[in-house]
Amino acid sequence: MSKVKDPKLAEQGLKNIEFAEREMDALLKVRERFTKEKPLKGVRIGICLHITKETAVLIETLIAGGAEVTACSCNPLSTQDDVAAALAKKGIEVYAYKGESKEDYYKFLNKVIEFKPQITIDDGCDLVTEIHSKHKDLIEGVIGGAEETSTGVIRLRAMEKDNALKYPVIAVNDNKTKHLLDNYIGTGQSTIDGILRGTNILLAGKNAVVAGYGDCGKGVALRLRGMGANVIITEVNPFRAVQAVYDGYRVMPMDEAAKIGNVFITVTGNKHVIKTEHISTMKDGAILANSGHFDVEIDYSGLKQIALEAREIRPLVEEFTLKNGNKVLVLAQGRLCNLSLAEGHPSAVMATSFCGQALACEYLVKNKGKLPPKVITLPEELDNEIAGLQLEALETEIDELDQKQIEYLNSWKEST
Ligand code: ADE
Secondary structure (H helix, E strand, C coil), X not given: XXXXXXXXXXXXXXXXXXXXXXXXXHHHHHHHHHHHHCCCCCCEEEEEECCCHXXXXXXXXXXXXXXXXXXXXXXXXXXXXXXXXXXXXXXXXXXXXXXXXXXXXXXXXXXXXXXXXXXXXXXXXXXXXXXXXXXXHHHHHCCEEEECCHHHHHHHHHHHHCCCCCCCEEEHHHCHHHHHHHHHXXXXXXXXXXXXXXXXXXXXXXXXXXXXXXXXXXXXXXXXXHCCCEEEEECCCHHHHHHHHHCCCEECCHHHHHHHCCEEEECCCCCCCECHHHHHCCCCCEEEEECCCCCCCECHHHHHHHCCEEEEEECCEEEEECCCCCEEEEEHHHCEHHHHCCCCCCHHHHHHHHHHHHHHHHHHHHCCCCCCCCEECCCHHHHHXXXXXXXXXXXXXXXXXXXXXXXXXXXXXXXX
């Protein structure tokens, strides 16, 4: 039996799923093929992803391929309750509501585990780690897993290094059609969307500090600049810092940026990138938002301890009064602001990310028993196939190499 906030929301959820499909042609093409070929016939897939309209399109694609699916959310604040209700109405088992307690979060994760998944799909690696630490008996029956996000892949690599990973997991995040589109284009737009839906502040003229200049940070910085903000980057990686300087941004340590920023966005994948020492020096009215996977990038609990007062001034916008009288605002309790305050990445971006998930499941089934218990990258042909499907969806054609060019690329004898 599913657990959702309100089954009556299903009608809007169904419409939203249909609306997402309009922008997800590439994934629908995969669904069309899956419907005919049934590559996932009878396979139990346990899903721990953000429960959004795009995830619903993925779930229905997996089911079209013959899979049985049970799903929970990978984040307590990201569930779209209407979508969860719609999935439940369609008879898909789903355990998720927006604002889940920690207790319910783990209860729901364990509902997916009770389903004895043969494939796990994670966004952040919680399903894999829960199975590996508390349900080792299930590992034997697992064909493999697929991981959506950078943070999850980092955790998986740490497990692999410790010899703790006991089944193969495909790092979908490492597909070019994932991190170079979703992390860059998707996080760029959806983060701005979350900040604006939460606060409706004018970004033009503001000092916007982006912590982290990976694919996500690059996207966020680019879109902020497009909105007229003065963008400042903080980094720990010297190469990325050089890239940021050459892209025309000011780069400085957080100690300095903290004093001049109006808006702060963390996208590092690390913890306590904004510490209470930084917050204490911030200007009155500074806004703090996170778009990294976990809620650890801003020291939110430290802030709660040093603040004199706290109140929710708008939904999911908390105002903290500091000892010096300044007020700072934190969005979505330091959780992903794009999925908590807005709707996450746009459907068109999720289309290619989720083609990666669907093809990863098919790849795991085709290679059942043959893959090592390691972090695995999908073959480049599959990544290129996804890009091809998206080009088709974008009605864009490209050139092909002719025979002479192929020979040229494969030869070493030709020169000036
Ligand atoms: N991650 C970021 N945006 C998302 C979305 N719209 N659906 C599922 N996962 C996401």
